[in-house]
């Protein structure tokens with residue numbers, strides 16, 4: 586099951602497949618022109634607690650409204666992904682240099698049943714949307730995912746109503762592969778979802 590990012594309020598589960606080489610390559614994080622993508626830290630908690638309770642955050646996610654306790658537990662499990670010897674998932678805090686604090690999270694997770702595929706999930710504090718931060722972060726996660734792991738394909742599932750997320754995936758090079766009608770129930774409403782994916786670039 587994919588649960589978006591935060592998909593959230595269950596702890597990150599250890600799995601057999603691993604992003605160990607990604608973890609080694611970017612163990613203290615990685616920089617893009619405007620962002621630092623780094624392991625999350627306890628100091629991020631008050632910021633996440635502030636934005637994750639807004640409806641804009643969880644509207645299209647398969648979850649109840651987050652509670653402060655649930656957010657705390659999630660952050661602990663996201664931090665723990667960086668301490669595992671063979672992590673199946675890595676969660677990065679998105680921190681713009683000129684903001685100086687977390688504005689969102691992005692994760693990559695190896696599929697449970699197929700170590701040639703990984704999924705991504707992401708969100709931004711609604712105060713920091715519309716600046717291209719998520720595009721910059723997602724492009725970098727896709728780049729390091731292909732560069733430092735054996736995955737051949739990276740995918741994401743999105744509620745069809747989540748036009749911002751669809752646009753983001755398309756800007757980052759994902760193609761819409763299929764529509765999955767009635768794929769998931771979100772707080773009691775049956776919803777249709779798209780599957781997006783991007784393949785490992787061919788070497789030249």
Ligand SMILES: CC(C)(COP(=O)(O)OP(=O)(O)OC[C@H]1O[C@@H](n2cnc3c(N)ncnc32)[C@H](O)[C@@H]1OP(=O)(O)O)[C@@H](O)C(=O)NCCC(=O)NCCS
Nearest residue numbers: 589642707708709714715716717718719720743749750753
């Ligand atoms: C999905 C989500 C991260 C997208 O956020 P976003 O702000 O639209 O994405 P970006 O940060 O890439 O910003 C893109 C916007 O900034 C604009 N922009 C400004 N400067 C830009 C730049 N340098 N590069 C790219 N875009 C830029 C783009 O034109 C675009 O604006 P538009 O939506 O008016 O066309 C956000 O909607 C979110 O957190 N939603 C809630 C959680 C969620 O649903 N997650 C996905 C679950 S599948």
